[in-house]
Amino acid sequence: MTTPATTSAVGRNPFSRPLQYLALLVYMCFLAFPLLFLLSTAFKTPRELRSPDAGILPQSLTWENFTSAIEKADLYTAAGNSLLVAVTTTLIVTLVSLPAAYALVRFRTRLRAVATGWILLSQVFPFILIIIPLFLLMRNIGLVDTLLGLVIVYAVWALPFSLWMLQGYVAAIPVELEEAGAVDGAGRLRTLAKIVLPLLAPGIVATSLFTFINSWNEFFFALVLIQDPDMQTLPLALARFVGAEGQVQLGQLAAAALLACIPSLVFFLLIQKRLTAGLLSGAVKG
Incomplete structure (x- = not known):
């Protein structure tokens, strides 16, 4: 015998849960992007930062910005x-x-x-x-x-x-x-x-x-x-x-x-x- 709860569960849109997870993932990426961009910029060399063709990710990791920032400020x-x-x-x-x-x-x-x-x-x-x-x-x-x-x-x-x-x-x-x-x-x-x-x-x-x-x-x-x-x-x-x-x-x-x-x-x-x-x-x- 099919109960109303079972009927509602069967009739539920099968794409609702994946869409919810997708929306949550997009929202998390939106919130995390500034922090990730800050992280990427912190490890770029001064030459990469001045270059208009530089990508989002640094070509090589450098700790120079961290040491300079700590000493200067x-x-x-x-x-x-x-x-x-x-x-x-x-x-x-x-x-x-x-x-x-x-x-x-x-x-x-x-x-x-x-x-x-x-x-x-x-x-x-x-x-x-x-x-x-x-x-x-x-x-x-x-x-x-x-x-x-x-x-x-x-x-x-x-x-x-x-x-x-x-x-x-x-x-x-x-x-x-x-x-x-x-x-x-x-x-x-x-x-x-x-x-x-x-x-x-x-x-x-x-x-x-x-x-x-x-x-x-x-x-x-x-x-x-x-x-x-x-x-x-x-x-x-x-x-x-x-x-x-x-x-x-x-x-x-x-x-x-x-x-x-x-x-x-x-x-x-x-x-x-x-x-x-x-x-x-x-x-x-x-």
Whole structure:
């Protein structure tokens, strides 16, 4: 006897699954092309880069662009500064936005409406409107040309969106779970630690990833607030490969940009496992 499910499975288009895989493959190639082009350019010789007849793939692999880029732009120092700023900003934003998001969702007060309005309003203003008063303020308190000043600016700028992200994760947790914990005799802190935090793991990971990548790649604030070469971040170091007359040292720039992508990719790969673990933990706890 043929069931409706069997009939629908038989009547399904046999080309639908291959077309789906083909569309996915095309999309992946579209996303991967800039990275592959960057990789190819980084290994080309200066002669190949100047030649109009050069193909997409390099004729011979050379590490000259990488060594020149590291020596010229002092990428080690710049990468260390960027890593310090990004990690510190991520920790501050996560530690501040986590309890704030929980309080905004669980406690219905007048402050909640004000905070929500501040979150939405802060996302409207472009950088250019605040950069001059921001620079004057940071100069008056002595935080220009310091990584601490950059961390403060990044944290304040990333906090509203991170808080907005975490609000959605907190709101998705049923309040009945916390009430059940209270009935079982668990206090507020134990309920938060044993029930809420495991369920919030995906949100914490997503917020940390967003904050880290934005802090790692940010250029405009660093360009205005940092003039000391020893304090420059990685995006500022990459800008050195563009000359005053618009001449770009393409090979060295591609090599430096490729090296700059590695920490973000590694951080994403490491945190992706924790994101999956957090999702599974939340499903079991719920």
